[in-house]
Amino acid sequence: MRSAWDHVAYRVSTNGAFDPYAVEAAPVETAPIDTPSVRLTTVKTVTVKPVTEKKFSGITSYKSDPSQIVKSVEPQEKPKAGWKPLSLSTPILAAVITLTILLAVAIETLAQRSAAMGGLALSPSLDDMPEYARISYLYGPNTVAVLYSIIWSWIDLDTKRMQPWFELSKPKGATGEDSLFVDYQYDFVALVPFKSARKKHWPVFFAGTAMVIVFWLLTPLQSALMGTTAVVLTEPATINLSPVDDSIQAISPRQILPETEFNSTAFEFLLANGMDESVTLGDHPFNTPVEEQANLNSSGIFRPDNMVGYALAGRDNPTTDYSNPEILTNAFNEAHQHLFSLQVETLLINTTKFSNHTASVNYFLHGVVVSRDFAAVTECLLGVVAVFTALVLWYSRSALSNLPMNPSTLGRHVDIFRDNPELLHHFRSIDNFDDKSLLEEFRKDEFRLFYDRPSKSTRVAIQKAEQDPSKSIERRLIPQEGYYEPVKPWVLRRWSGTIFVIVLIAGIVGLCFLKQREKKLNGLYRPSENFEVLQLLENYLPTIFATLIEPVWILLNRMLCVLQPFKDLWEGKSKPSTSMDATYTSIPPQLVVWRAIKSRHFTLALVCIMALLANVLAVGLGSLFNEAAVTAKYPQVLQPVFAPRFDNSSVYDFPTRLALNTRYSGQYRPHFYVAMTNMSSGTTLPPWVSKGYYFQRHGLPDTNQSAVGDTYSLRTRGFGVNANCTPISDFKVPSNTTGLPQFQNDTAVCESYTDIVAGNLGSIRTTSNWGVVVAGEITPRWAGGVPPNVCDIPFPMAWGRTAEGGNINATIDASLVMCNPIFETAMFNLTVDPSGYVLDYQRTSDLQATLDYPESREHTDLMFAYFNRQMQFATYDWHNTSLARDWMNYLIFLSTGSRDHLDPKLPVPDSKKMAPIVEELYQLLYAVLLSLNEDIFDHSDLGESIAATRNSKEIRIFMENVSFIISVVILAMNAVVATIFYIRAVAFVLPRMPTTLGSILAYVAPSRLLEDSG
Known part of the structure; x- marks a missing residue:
């Protein structure tokens, strides 16, 4: 149906009313703001008066004297069902109730699944989490909450704007203060429940309370519902491990092990x-x-x-x-x-029969965890919202509505109040009253909207309340002022706009500051280790900030929606579609944007867009902060324990000290035991030792001061050896070894290594009486003098085979690895744990063969000679088994897992394959020897402290780049639009805000639009 106001141009006149002129295209100029009053005029393009195609209502009124009834009509026929908004219909509200319950069920399902599995999307680390899971938990709950809040904005708006009509439609009507002069939809959302409860407007109370819950509880809680953390999982497992000491728990009484099962006497002998x-x-x-x-x-x-x-x-x-x-x-x-x-352990045997089949393993995984506490609170709130929605449905169904149409435009308000001369008479003379004066005028008057049977339409009845005649006469005799003070709502004033813009800019600055700190610190520190507290700080509070911004834009939006038609009317020659027929107030402000753009109300459109973007801001801020595991770095000052040089007296006394450390064999063996347990059982090497170097030790803080997983990075010197082993091609030892050198001590000339090996192999052959295939291994000492000379520095290692062990004239097959060790030192970037165990090292300087002091070469050569002698303590003899007769060959067995180099039935080992194995063992044993005898270094001048770094594995807070960009851009747009809006400002020309039915009625009552009925 076309509007009754098509082809009519309108403007606000200076007598405070709407006024159509019956002249063709008659121009009317705008009066100054300080003129006595305002009124609306129209300029028609035709000379006929505008009429509606159908009149929907009339006015039955009572004069001031209740006894003088102009017209009284009592309802005698069941009226037609009046208009109610779709959002308050049973299908819509029932669907919202169902949706609310489904959301609660979904949250409970996720919470139970999270509790049962320990988490959702469990992964070895946060970096390994699937992208879909990360996006879902970051943005999913917020998006659902925002969409749900938009649905509730629609219900909340219609409930608030319908409440005055429900009050008017009651059988006995309602007072003016409870009907014509309520403006819930223009109040701040948090104040509506209190105001409506005082007036006992329960539909508004329940809808408004539900809106507050959705706005400031559900939406932020949804963002805080899920978070990431490390979880400990336990599951059955088949294991072959040693239990941690602290986890051993006795499950039966102690029993004495009998002698038949354990020989305690033999055990004591062993000890x-x-x-x-x-x-x-x-x-x-x-x-x-x-x-x-x-x-x-x-x-x-x-x-x-x-x-x-x-x-x-x-x-x-x-x-x-x-x-x-x-x-x-x-x-x-x-x-x-x-x-x-x-x-x-050596007495136990393997078995597959167990009395206890239960075994479990604990391990860490990272995943999305649903907070049980927040889930319970959210479900309870959703339950409350569902109950309140049901109550809104019940009140909406039971509430009587006599509205003939949707009161969504200014024109429809005119149609509803048309043909009510008595009602219009009461409002016509007070067009320039402010809100307070207007309310006082009609506060206790009774108004009733009812169905009139004769006219088959709805009418409004007014019954003036009894008043003190003197006050009534006094009020009528008070002359109107020559001007009025235009109303200026606080939300539209520049001081409130300044505060709003400052808050927006502060939000931008705060986010940028946190981002800068995040980059500088490699993540923000966690203020608490409690999961719920972290969720409140990381998700709930940022979302609260967004939900506080949104109501401001919504309030601005609603104010502009109601003022925009009046603004167009004030400017003159407005089109019906942008003034009388503008339907801005009938839908949620966030959805007005398209209508505003279509009507070329661009300022309103911008404000609508900002209100809509406030929902996106809630999603962005709610997903802004996320956690990830990082390696935090803290400065640490470390003092070296010794200087990077050998102590002269300690080096020369080294053999004596080693001899004092033995009791039976005369051979110093701790470094062999360390290497053996490392290779056989996987025990760690000593602190500050790698497989190739011993690093200059520094004093570390007490382990009690370090967190689990902490490491230290420092630049220090490493000491090692390049064994420089050369494989010698297999050779034959002649049958006659007479005259070959064996242990000559000539400091000038060292004999040929093949001659030395041949002489030693020959010597052990002549002392043996084997008649079978035999093998022999030797690591002969070159010179053996005291002090050692240069011929003690090389380290030979040989293997021999002969098929005729008892024949001293038989030829021996031999292989040889000859090592000429070279001392190595360099600077390294070293990473150790709090106990000093090496985790990683990277060389940062060139290798050098000497340390930075004159006696370095002499000291390192002496150390090689002493080191070699400790590996040459063995009884060399032929053997027909595969057992190792010395430490080096046993360590080769551990390294290769094979005894082929000892097997007399196999050929001599390939020296090319043995050389790298011997090199690695030589390097390892030398580094361990240095670490176990740290006193050979100089402890008198330690040097300066060094700057190191403590590396600590921490969970820190990071800002998602996408969410950060979204949040900052939206806040910046908010600040720009708010600045433009408040700089241009709304022209304050009205004596009161047209936010109530009474205020609108006072504006239209004096207009000639209604004079045909007045």
Whole structure:
């Protein structure tokens, strides 16, 4: 149906009313603001008066004297159902209730699944999390919450704008203050529940409260519902591992192990003597007792019995502490328990029958976790919203509406109030009253909208309340002022705009500052370790900020929506579509943008876009902060423990000190044991040792001051050796070795290595009486003088085979690896754990063969000679088994996992394959030897402290780049649009805001648009 106001131009006149002129294209000039009043005039393009195609209502009124009734009509026929908005219909509200319940069910499902599985989208690390999972948890809940809030904005708006009509449609009507003069939709959203509760307008109360819950509780909580964290999972597993000591729990009473199962006498003999009573021939490391003298040097205890060494070695207690019986008892008891556990392991056999089949493994995964607490709160709030929605539905269905149409435009308000002379008479003379005066005029008057049977239309009845006649006469005698003060809502004033723009700019500055700190610190520090607290700070509060900005834009939007038609009317010659028929107030402000653009109301369109973008801002800010694991770096000052040079006296005394560290064999063996356990059992190398270097040790902070997983990065010097091993082609040892050199000590000339090897192989052959295939291995000493000379520096390692072990004239097949060690030192970037164990190292300087002091070459050569001698302690003999007769060949077996180099039935080992293996072992043993004998370095001048870095694995907060850009851009657009809006400002020309039915009625009552009925 075409509007009754088509082809009519309108403007606000100076007598405070709407006024159509019956002249063709008559121009009317705008009066100044300070004229006595305002009124609306029209300029028609035809000479006929505008009429509606159909009149929807009339006015039945009572004069001031209730006894003088102009016209009274009582309803005698059931009226037709009045108009109600679609959003308050049963299907829509029922669908919203269903949607609300489904959201609660979905959240509970995710929460239970998260609790059952430990998390969602579990991955080894946050970086390994699938992209779809990351996007879903960051943006999904916020997007759903924002869309849900838009739906509720629609319901909330229609509930608030319909409340006055529901009040008017009551059988007994309502007072003016409860009907014509309520403006819920233009109030700040947080104040509506309190205001409506005082007036007992329950539909508005429930809808307004639900809107507040959705706005400031559900939407932020949705963003805080999910987060990422590390979770510990436990699952059944088949394992072949040693349990952590702290996790061992006894499940049965202790029992004494009988002698039939464990020979305690043999065990005690082993503890006392370091070896079994009945010696069984085995590999060389197991043919002599383990000696702990080297680990007791600092205690002052000299060559103790084996058990004393086992009990006290590795402890930092001073010797005087052991005068305490309790400390001494604990030391021996712990040593007994440890050694027993090692011994009893050899008595156990494998079996597949277990009385307890349960085994579990704990491990860490990272994933999305649904907060159980927030999920419960969100579900409860959704339940409250569902109940409130049901109450809104019940009140909306039970509320009587006598509206003939949707009161969505100014023109339709005119149609509803047309032909009501008494009502218009009461409002015609107060067109320039302000809101307070207008309310006081009609506060207690009764108004009723009802269905009139004779005219088959709806009418409004007014019954003036009894008043003090003197006050009524006094009010009528007070002359109107020559001007009025235009209304200036606080939200439209420049001071409020200034505050708003400052808040927006502060938000931009705050986000940029946090981004800059994030880049500088490699992530923001977590203010708490509690998951819920972090979710509140990282997600809830940012979303709250966005939801506080949105109501401001919505309020601005609603003000402009109601003022825009009046602005066009004031400017004159306005089109019906942009003034009388503008339907801005009937839909949520965020959705007005298209209508505003179509009507060329671009300022309104910009404000609408900002209100719409506020929802996007909520998504952006809600997903802005995310967590990730990073390596945080902290400066640390470290002091070297020794200088990077050898101590002269310590180097020359080194052989003597090594001899004092032995009791039985005379061979210093701790570095061999370290290498053996590392290669056989995977134990770690000593602190500050890699497989090729020993690094200058620095004092590290106490491990109690370091977090789990902390590491230290520093630049330090490494000491190592290039074994420089050369493979010698296989050769034959002649049958006659008489005259070949064996252990000559000539400091000027070193004999040929092949001659030395041949002489040594020949010597062990002549002392053997084997009649079968035999093998022999030697690491002969070159010179053997004291002090060593240059001929002690090379390290030969040879293997021999002969098929005729008993024939001294038989030829021997031999292979040889000849090593000429070269000292190496360089600077390294080193990473160690809090105990000093090497995690990573990178060389940063060229390798050098000497240290920076004159005696360096002499000292390093002496160390090589002493080092070689410790590997040459062995009884060389022919053998017909594959057992190792020395440390080096046993370590080669551990390195290769094969005894082929020892097998007499196989050819001599290929020296080309053996050379790199010997090199690696030589480098490892040399580095370990230096670490176990740190006192050979100079401790008198330590040098300056160095700047190091403590690396700590931390979870830090990062700002998602996409969300950051979205948030900053939207806030910047908000600031620009707000600045433009408040600079241009709305022209304040009206005596009151047209936000209530009474205010609109007072504007249209004096107009000649209604004079045909007045």
